[in-house]
Amino acid sequence: MNASRPIRTPAELVDTGLAATRDLPGIEAVAERYAIAISPAMAALIDRHDPSDPIARQFVPDPAELNVTPDERADPIGDLAHSPVEGIVHRYPDRVLLKAVHVCPVYCRFCFRREMVGPQGLGTLSPEAMDRAFSYIADHPEVWEVILTGGDPLVLSPRRLGEITARLAAIDHVKIVRFHTRVPVVEPERIDEALISALKASGKTTYVALHANHSRELTPEARAACARLVDAGIAMISQSVLLKGVNDDADTLAALMRAFVETRVKPYYLHHPDLAPGTSHFRLSIEEGRALMASLRGRISGLCQPTYILDIPGGYGKAVIGPDALRADGGSITVSDFKGGEHAYPPSE
Numbered sequence: 001m002n003a004s005r006p007i008r009t010p011a012e013l014v015d016t017g018l019a020a021t022r023d024l025p026g027i028e029a030v031a032e033r034y035a036i037a038i039s040p041a042m043a044a045l046i047d048r049h050d051p052s053d054p055i056a057r058q059f060v061p062d063p064a065e066l067n068v069t070p071d072e073r074a075d076p077i078g079d080l081a082h083s084p085v086e087g088i089v090h091r092y093p094d095r096v097l098l099k100a101v102h103v104c105p106v107y108c109r110f111c112f113r114r115e116m117v118g119p120q121g122l123g124t125l126s127p128e129a130m131d132r133a134f135s136y137i138a139d140h141p142e143v144w145e146v147i148l149t150g151g152d153p154l155v156l157s158p159r160r161l162g163e164i165t166a167r168l169a170a171i172d173h174v175k176i177v178r179f180h181t182r183v184p185v186v187e188p189e190r191i192d193e194a195l196i197s198a199l200k201a202s203g204k205t206t207y208v209a210l211h212a213n214h215s216r217e218l219t220p221e222a223r224a225a226c227a228r229l230v231d232a233g234i235a236m237i238s239q240s241v242l243l244k245g246v247n248d249d250a251d252t253l254a255a256l257m258r259a260f261v262e263t264r265v266k267p268y269y270l271h272h273p274d275l276a277p278g279t280s281h282f283r284l285s286i287e288e289g290r291a292l293m294a295s296l297r298g299r300i301s302g303l304c305q306p307t308y309i310l311d312i313p314g315g316y317g318k319a320v321i322g323p324d325a326l327r328a329d330g331g332s333i334t335v336s337d338f339k340g341g342e343h344a345y346p347p348s349e
């Protein structure tokens with residue numbers, strides 16, 4: 001056992017006690033289709049004695065991933081439909097995704113881009129493709145924000161990240177640089193001074209959107225990594241995926257959102273799980289999600305409330321699917337409060 005490098009193969013899962021020998025054939029079949037990686041920090045967090053450990057469920061492959069349902073698709077949110085040049089997704093007028101890498105420090109079993117990420121995925125953009133992506137951004141003055149995603153952009157070296165932010169800093173109309181990452185949680189030791197300064201684009205505002213799904217992921221080391229980012233002047237927001245068997249109850253979600261706020265990470269999105277192949281064991285219904293969202297409203301601070309989001313299959317973008325607070329009845333509206341009570345507005349007397 002070597003705790004200083006990620007677990008990447010079925011045999012290593014067995015050797016480290018994360019999978020049973022009898023499960024090996026099923027896990028090997030999964031490994032032929034989808035990448036595996038569990039960082040040392042996440043491997044250490046898994047409770048080997050809990051068969052339904054929420055951290056293990058996110059990262060340890062499950063033979064259920066071989067079960068693909070008819071509604072699932074390789075490109076569930078329609079990235080390819082909106083990609084004008086390699087590495088860019090331009091779905092909304094004022095912002096683009098820049099996907100420079102397609103590798104991650106961990107491979108989430110529910111990943112919405114699981115057909116594109118990993119060693120067999122889309123790879124890293126060539127220098128020429130990078131040039132074309134930056135030209136596209138420079139030629140589109142409506143692009144106010146550039147969102148680095150992938151893959152996980154924070155796997156890049158500080159030198160390569162610094163090159164990207166310097167090139168974005170040179171484009172006047174880009175004001176916001178946003179990184180979507182899991183690194184502060186899964187490899188907190190990577191968040192050092194060199195990496196932090198590489199994330200800052202001179203004259204621009206940097207946001208880091210942290211992906212985490214369970215409060216246990218916010219370890220003391222992860223919280224310290226976030227503190228280094230925030231103390232350096234980087235604003236942080238969260239994104240989580242609502243996942244059956246990981247965080248699909250009100251107590252777990254409330255603890256997660258509070259952990260973010262305590263860490264100075266403002267809860268941003270709670271995603272309904274996408275229709276990625278082999279992920280039906282993670283999906284719950286939108287009704288269940290809305291009921292969970294409604295239960296958060298009265299229970300935890302307004303600071304802790306994320307927006308519940310569905311990425312509409314086919315590339316139509318995101319839709320807010322949070323609990324209905326509003327119903328129109330002719331001239332007036334009815335709002336529901338956090339206990340389910342209904343109130344006309346304006347009030348009838």
Ligand SMILES: *Cc1c(COP(=O)(O)O)cnc(C)c1O
Nearest residue numbers: 089090091092095096097147318
């Ligand atoms: C999710 C997404 C964004 C970012 O959306 P926000 O609502 O600004 O967080 C931008 N472009 C694409 C293509 C996306 O899928």
Ligand code: SF4
Nearest residue numbers: 104107108111151182
């Ligand atoms: S970190 Fe993001 S892109 Fe990478 S495997 Fe997890 S969900 Fe997919």
